[in-house]
Amino acid sequence: MEKQGNLLGLETVGLTQQGLFLMALGLGDRLSELSNGNYTLPEILKRRDALHQLINPTGLGGFKVLIQGKEIDKNKPLKGLRENI
Numbered sequence: 001m002e003k004q005g006n007l008l009g010l011e012t013v014g015l016t017q018q019g020l021f022l023m024a025l026g027l028g029d030r031l032s033e034l035s036n037g038n039y040t041l042p043e044i045l046k047r048r049d050a051l052h053q054l055i056n057p058t059g060l061g062g063f064k065v066l067i068q069g070k071e072i073d074k075n076k077p078l079k080g081l082r083e084n085i
Contacts, residue, residue, distance in 0.1 A: 019061025
């Protein structure tokens with residue numbers, strides 16, 4: 001996918017794991033906010049489990065996030081790419 005984007009004139013900005021990407025975007029804060037909401041305990045556990053599945057490195061969190069673009073200012077790094085792999 002990265003090579004195809006490059007062939008189409010896109011520049012690779014970053015490649016990272018989905019779990020790291022989502023945590024850098026604030027998913028950890030979202031997890032901690034669950035307890036402060038108006039949710040029942042079963043709802044909290046269900047939502048927490050769903051969010052954990054997105055960041056689990058042996059599951060969905062191990063998927064890669066590829067970001068490509070054109071004319072991107074490299075002096076302004078994207079928040080989700082703090083932890084590049």
